[in-house]
Amino acid sequence: MKIPVPEKGSGIFFIQTGMTGKTFFNWSGGKDSALALYHVLQDPTIRPELLVTSVNQTYNRVSMHGVREALLIHQANALGMPLQQLRMHDQPTMEEYNRSMDALMLDLHSQGYTHSVFGDIFLEDLRKYREAKLAERGFTAVFPLWKRDTRDLILEFLDLGFKTITTCVKAELLGEEFAGRIIDRDFLKDLPAGVDPCGENGEFHTFVFDGPIFKYPVSFKTGEKLFREYTAPKEKDDNCFTTENPPPKNMGFWFCDLIPV
Numbered sequence: 001m002k003i004p005v006p007e008k009g010s011g012i013f014f015i016q017t018g019m020t021g022k023t024f025f026n027w028s029g030g031k032d033s034a035l036a037l038y039h040v041l042q043d044p045t046i047r048p049e050l051l052v053t054s055v056n057q058t059y060n061r062v063s064m065h066g067v068r069e070a071l072l073i074h075q076a077n078a079l080g081m082p083l084q085q086l087r088m089h090d091q092p093t094m095e096e097y098n099r100s101m102d103a104l105m106l107d108l109h110s111q112g113y114t115h116s117v118f119g120d121i122f123l124e125d126l127r128k129y130r131e132a133k134l135a136e137r138g139f140t141a142v143f144p145l146w147k148r149d150t151r152d153l154i155l156e157f158l159d160l161g162f163k164t165i166t167t168c169v170k171a172e173l174l175g176e177e178f179a180g181r182i183i184d185r186d187f188l189k190d191l192p193a194g195v196d197p198c199g200e201n202g203e204f205h206t207f208v209f210d211g212p213i214f215k216y217p218v219s220f221k222t223g224e225k226l227f228r229e230y231t232a233p234k235e236k237d238d239n240c241f242t243t244e245n246p247p248p249k250n251m252g253f254w255f256c257d258l259i260p261v
Helices: 031-040 069-079 094-110 124-136 150-159 185-190
Strands: 022-026 048-056 083-088 113-117 140-142 163-170 204-210 220-231 250-260
Touching (some): 022 031, 031 113, 031 150, 031 204, 069 083, 069 204, 069 250, 083 094, 094 113, 094 124, 124 140
Parallel strands (some): 022 048, 022 113, 113 140
Antiparallel strands (some): 163 204, 163 250
């Protein structure tokens, strides 16, 4: 895999963690994951050997992003990396999620994995949750994009030549027309005030189909758009939301289906 070498002063940094164990990458298929993977691939001290993705086994789609399993597999092949799916039922409880994750962590740790990379940027509660759960199983969490300015990140993403499309948008903030849009500078100009340019508060999710870490573009065509509403968790602790980003009473999302070509 040929990776462009960043120029001095480009804003790209190295993690320099001194890692000795194997590393897996928490891959959503979206832009933050792609940019985080780009960064860790610049660092000779860390080489992720596996992509791990949560998949809704009821619909065979990437959890929350709504991307078909077939496209996820094509994406991993284009990246030249092995993929392991964490398959769960639709809208699992936190207990079910933690149980599935514990089983996966035990299996990966037995294979020599010790580090886990995430594309999170600034959700403090989520980071603390990830770090605590991983530490219980002997893992260290790595956050290569942490605390970077999200507008700088999305512009860097575009300047590097990555290409991505929105697959899911939060209906209370973005209309149906934002689902299935290619993210470019016009997209950023059209975002309403208060919407994070990286969608870090869950405003939108994406599918990356080309870029400097891809061997070739992933081919697809856009399909139908549909609206889906999620019921807020009944129990306080039975959710993945943070105090910085609490859940509303119900959550509506517009999805744009992507069909493999």
